[in-house]
Amino acid sequence: MTESPPTRRGYLTVEEVCAELRIARSTFYEWRTARKAPPCIKLPNGGLRIRRGDLDRWQTVCWNCRQAEVEPGRRAPVLEAVRQPAATPDWNRP
Structure with missing residues (x-):
């Protein structure tokens, strides 16, 4: 039996x-x-299950953070927005 592709349903498995x-x-x-992964529900x-909405929000936050913080010649910080709230400035950053 063949597996159908994952759908955009409410809860996703870790594999999906x-x-x-x-x-x-x-x-x-x-x-x-x-603590950089999207929020999970432990059964x-x-x-574990991840809500579709939580994953979509997590991806948007990560994408927006990467676009805002990338400077020429510098690597983008991965998942920086998830680790730190946007309102808190990081004064220790070079």
Whole structure:
């Protein structure tokens, strides 16, 4: 039996999120440990689910942050907006 492509339903599995973001499962869990991943819901059986709206918002925040903070000759900070609130300036940044 063939699998159908993931749909834009309400809750996504970690596998679906990783496939959409084109990242390894281990990367997702590293981001989760570092509190840089989108918000997750832990199920009673230990599984995780990510709300579609939370993932979309998370991607928008990350994209906007990268576009605003990229300077010529400098690498974009990955997931900076998720780690720090936008209203808090980072005075230690060069």
